[in-house]
Amino acid sequence: xxxxxxxxxxxxxxxxxxxxxxxxxxxxxxxxxxxxxxxxxxxxxxxxxxxxxxxxxxxxxxxxxxxxxxxxxxxxxxxxxxxxxxxxxxxxxxxxxxxxxxxxxxxxxxxxxxxxxxxxxxxxxxxxxxxxxxxxxxxxxxxxxxxxxxxxxxxxxxxxxxxxxxxxxxxxxxxxxxxxxxxxxxxxxxxxxxxxxxxxxxxxxxxxxxxxxxxxxxxxxxxxxxxxxxxxxxxxxxxxxxxxxxxxxxxxxxxxxxxxxxxxxxxxxxxxxxxxxxxxxxxxxxxxxxxxxxxxxxxxxxxxxxxxxxxxxxxxxxxxxxxxxxxxxxxxxxxxxxxxxxxxxxxxxxxxxxxxxxxxxxxxxxxxxxxxxxxxxxxxxxxxxxxxxxxxxxxxxxxxxxxxxxxxxxxxxxxxxxxxxxxxxxxxxx
Numbered sequence: 001x002x003x004x005x006x007x008x009x010x011x012x013x014x015x016x017x018x019x020x021x022x023x024x025x026x027x028x029x030x031x032x033x034x035x036x037x038x039x040x041x042x043x044x045x046x047x048x049x050x051x052x053x054x055x056x057x058x059x060x061x062x063x064x065x066x067x068x069x070x071x072x073x074x075x076x077x078x079x080x081x082x083x084x085x086x087x088x089x090x091x092x093x094x095x096x097x098x099x100x101x102x103x104x105x106x107x108x109x110x111x112x113x114x115x116x117x118x119x120x121x122x123x124x125x126x127x128x129x130x131x132x133x134x135x136x137x138x139x140x141x142x143x144x145x146x147x148x149x150x151x152x153x154x155x156x157x158x159x160x161x162x163x164x165x166x167x168x169x170x171x172x173x174x175x176x177x178x179x180x181x182x183x184x185x186x187x188x189x190x191x192x193x194x195x196x197x198x199x200x201x202x203x204x205x206x207x208x209x210x211x212x213x214x215x216x217x218x219x220x221x222x223x224x225x226x227x228x229x230x231x232x233x234x235x236x237x238x239x240x241x242x243x244x245x246x247x248x249x250x251x252x253x254x255x256x257x258x259x260x261x262x263x264x265x266x267x268x269x270x271x272x273x274x275x276x277x278x279x280x281x282x283x284x285x286x287x288x289x290x291x292x293x294x295x296x297x298x299x300x301x302x303x304x305x306x307x308x309x310x311x312x313x314x315x316x317x318x319x320x321x322x323x324x325x326x327x328x329x330x331x332x333x334x335x336x337x338x339x340x341x342x343x344x345x346x347x348x349x350x351x352x353x354x355x356x357x358x359x360x361x362x363x364x365x366x367x368x369x370x371x372x373x374x375x376x377x378x379x380x381x382x383x384x385x386x387x388x389x390x391x392x393x394x395x396x397x398x399x400x401x402x403x404x405x406x407x408x409x410x411x412x413x414x415x416x417x418x419x420x421x422x423x424x425x426x427x428x429x430x
Contacts, residue, residue, distance in 0.1 A: 002100040003046045003085055004118075004186060005193075007108060008056040011049075015207050018057060019214055025054035026218050029077035032084070034234055046085050047100070059190075061212055061219075063199050069278075070219055072424055073232075075190055082186045086179055091128075091135045098122035098131075114188045117154040121181060124148055134175055144174035156398055157184060233278040235287035241277075244397075246389060246418035247351045248338060249273050251363050255348075260294040261304075266348045271320055272332035276416045281321045285314055334414040335386045352376070352385040364392060372396070386413050397422045 001009060013021075024043040031038055043050040055078070062074045089097060101122045105115060124130050130146060133139065152171045158164040158181075165172045173181055202208045233241065242253050252270045256262050262270065267288075274284060292306040292313065306313065315324055322329035339350045348354075351363050366373050372395050379388035390413065393399055399421050 001047050001049065001052050002097060002104065003051060003055075003082065004097075004101055004189065005052065005055050006101065006104045006110075006189070009049050009052045013053060015211075018053070018207075019211055021050050021054045022057045022061065022211060022215060023218065025051075025058055026215060029058075029074070029081065030218075032077045032081050033073070033232065035236055038084075056193075057211075059193050059197065060199050060202055060208065061215065062194055063197060064203055064208065064212060065219065067219075068420075068424070071194060072420075075187065075194070075424070078190055079183065079187050083183050086182060089135070091131045094135060095126055095128070095131045098125040102126065112189070112192050113154065114185050114192070117150050117181075118185050118189075120148055120150060121178060121185070125178070130175070134178055139176070141176045141180070142174075143176035146175040147172045148178070149173075155181065155184075160396060160398055232280060233274065233283065235279065235283040235290070238274070238279075238287065241423070244419050244422040246415045247363050247392070248349065249415050249419075251351060252348055254363075256291060259296060259298050260291050261296045263348070268320070269333055269338070269348070271317060272330055273415055275321060275330075276332045277419050281318060281323065284317050284321070288313060288317065332414065332416055334412060335389065336412075338415075339385050350385050350389070352380050352388040353383075364396075389413070389418065393418055393422060 001007075021043050024041055028038070028041060028044050043054060045051055058074060058078075062071050065071075086097075099122075101118065105119050124146075125134065133146065150171050150173065152159055152166055152169055155164065155171050155173060158173065158177065159166065159171065163177065164174070238253070239257070242250055245253060249270065252262065252266050255266075256270070271284060271288070274287070275281075279287070289306050289310075292304060292309075304313070318324040320330045335350065339353050341349050351360055355363065357368070361368060361373070364373075364376075372392070375395075376388045376392055379385075379391060
């Protein structure tokens with residue numbers, strides 16, 4: 001069996017053992033999320049029977065649970081676990097991994113579109129010379145010594161970011177991106193299972209219902225309707241997650257990382273944004289402590305530092321989480337509110353409204369010759385800043401949103417909604 005999890009293991013397992021397997025895997029995924037050192041577990045030996053059962057069992061629980069935040073947790077942590085395992089493979093193990101996937105594909109009749117590129121990639125990774133090359137410590141992500149050729153539709157994420165070469169509809173994926181491509185295909189496979197699997201027969205199975213009830217105390221802290229916990233975002237993961245931030249929050253994040261200081265208003269907005277995408281109060285304190293203990297860099301208006309103002313900082317953060325003062329549980333701003341602020345302020349606010357062309361192209365990581373830029377500029381000139389942001393989100397991040405009218409974009413759209421759409425590639429109506 002492969003830890004790519006194309007097929008579920010067959011057989012019979014006692015209900016009490018299923019409970020143990022599911023609980024062990026859930027706790028293990030929490031450790032993965034919190035970036036703690038992973039300990040050996042007989043239930044998570046990669047590619048083992050219990051590992052396979054645990055993966056598919058949590059997929060079933062996720063589908064039945066029907067909670068978007070728990071789904072996000074499973075998708076992110078399973079992906080991170082796969083990435084860790086993949087990067088730890090030696091040449092021999094990588095070839096065995098690829099061979100197992102090829103054997104599984106040959107045994108089954110798959111209809112999912114990701115199977116074709118997966119098969120092509122694994123056929124290359126099976127080869128001794130290519131596996132040796134990819135596993136070299138000196139192998140870099142920009143290496144292009146070898147390529148695989150696929151139809152461009154199979155690697156749209158690379159195409160959208162202009163990270164690969166295209167010729168007559170054929171994409172050339174360099175070897176430096178093969179592992180990254182495997183991780184993308186794993187995420188697609190997992191998303192496909194969570195979206196397409198039919199578990200109606202299990203939904204009312206008393207054994208599954210009993211298991212879900214027993215796991216509830218472990219799942220509840222991950223759900224968005226729990227007090228201040230939302231989806232637990234570790235302070236150390238913010239840089240990694242920032243690739244999914246809307247331009248307004250990405251701009252503030254990059255400014256903070258560069259200067260280690262923010263004006264009060266921007267610090268207030270950004271703290272609430274991090275809170276609403278799942279950062280607990282203790283992680284928020286750790287996050288701001290790390291920044292404000294560093295010496296400020298460049299021109300800034302904030303004169304605070306953590307050592308002198310720790311009590312004030314901690315109180316302010318806890319106040320925003322509803323734990324101090326009037327105990328009001330603040331929520332982050334929507335796009336309409338952000339756009340209503342003084343447009344002369346170019347250090348924060350909505351980039352589609354306040355930034356000049358040069359700064360806007362920089363934060364959007366775009367070239368002025370791109371067709372998307374002309375579309376965004378047209379929406380900006382019509383003062384449809386929210387529509388421009390949604391258009392950018394859809395085009396740059398391959399998010400498809402049903403019944404979305406760009407010209408009459410909802411002012412209920414928020415930076416938090418942007419983040420959730422991008423991080424999950426959701427198809428919900430705005």
